[in-house]
Amino acid sequence: MTDLDPQTREPTVRPVPAIxxxxxxxxxxxxxxxxxxxxxxxxxxxWELIVVDDAGxxxxxxxxxxxxxxxxxxxxxxxxxxxxxxWNECIRLSRASLVTVLHGDDRLLPAYGRRVLAAAAAHPxxxxxxxxxxxxxxxxxxxxxxxxxxxxxxxxAAHDHDVVxxxxxxxxxxxxxxxxxxxxxxxxxxxxxxxxxxxxxVPDLDFTVRQLLAGRTLHSIREPLLEYRRHDTSQTSALTxxxxxxxxxxxxxxxxxxxxxxxxxKRATRAGRWRIxxxxx
Numbered sequence: 001m002t003d004l005d006p007q008t009r010e011p012t013v014r015p016v017p018a019i020x021x022x023x024x025x026x027x028x029x030x031x032x033x034x035x036x037x038x039x040x041x042x043x044x045x046x047w048e049l050i051v052v053d054d055a056g057x058x059x060x061x062x063x064x065x066x067x068x069x070x071x072x073x074x075x076x077x078x079x080x081x082x083x084x085x086x087w088n089e090c091i092r093l094s095r096a097s098l099v100t101v102l103h104g105d106d107r108l109l110p111a112y113g114r115r116v117l118a119a120a121a122a123h124p125x126x127x128x129x130x131x132x133x134x135x136x137x138x139x140x141x142x143x144x145x146x147x148x149x150x151x152x153x154x155x156x157a158a159h160d161h162d163v164v165x166x167x168x169x170x171x172x173x174x175x176x177x178x179x180x181x182x183x184x185x186x187x188x189x190x191x192x193x194x195x196x197x198x199x200x201x202v203p204d205l206d207f208t209v210r211q212l213l214a215g216r217t218l219h220s221i222r223e224p225l226l227e228y229r230r231h232d233t234s235q236t237s238a239l240t241x242x243x244x245x246x247x248x249x250x251x252x253x254x255x256x257x258x259x260x261x262x263x264x265x266k267r268a269t270r271a272g273r274w275r276i277x278x279x280x281x
Contacts, residue, residue: 028105038227178218
């Protein structure tokens with residue numbers, strides 16, 4: 001298949017892999033290399049990995065290319081695109097029909113690729129499939145935060161299931177339990193620019209909410225297949241220097257509740273309104 005080479009942007013001919021992994025990178029080379037190695041440790045081998053450096057302060061081309069793995073490509077943006085636009089660039093540069101945007105500080109577990117590929121094949125109508133996670137701290141050891149404990153209170157089926165419609169949206173607005181780097185997205189459904197750059201902090205929640213509002217399905221794999229790192233040096237934490245994050249979350253909740261109300265989705269509307277009150281408090 002003829003496509004654009006991510007490094008040169010010139011036409012090239014390479015076999016299209018079964019799945020693309022793309023890492024939006026800004027800084028923390030050590031964490032990035034752990035993420036890269038977690039891709040290389042997958043039990044499936046038909047993949048590509050594109051590291052998209054968003055003109056960050058710690059270029060890592062030499063370290064990434066030292067793997068000598070031809071399936072891995074490093075790209076550095078000419079200018080900083082910002083969180084959501086760089087995620088979209090990851091989608092754009094990926095060649096497979098299924099793509100996972102793995103954050104540069106997280107780690108996939110070895111069975112992730114095999115499980116999401118099987119689920120995507122079994123549920124071809126799903127816009128994306130996603131998995132449970134193990135939360136880890138800066139040192140890579142398992143940990144738990146109050147936020148993660150709160151998400152466990154959201155009522156969900158204990159087995160693999162579809163998230164769809166009013167009920168599914170109400171759950172997401174009650175507690176956003178879909179963590180973005182677990183999403184394996186179907187490009188033909190989500191389009192080339194699925195992440196809205198008007199949101200600095202919630203482009204991932206906006207993405208999943210809009211899929212459900214559009215009548216699409218997200219398929220849940222109830223198995224922890226990604227290690228999600230909580231730490232103070234993440235890009236989101238760096239952006240949170242004042243109350244603007246909470247103001248944005250309130251604005252998003254208002255928008256989501258209004259959209260749900262327009263569809264007559266009573267559960268999701270209530271959940272969105274409740275979220276507004278809780279965030280305001």
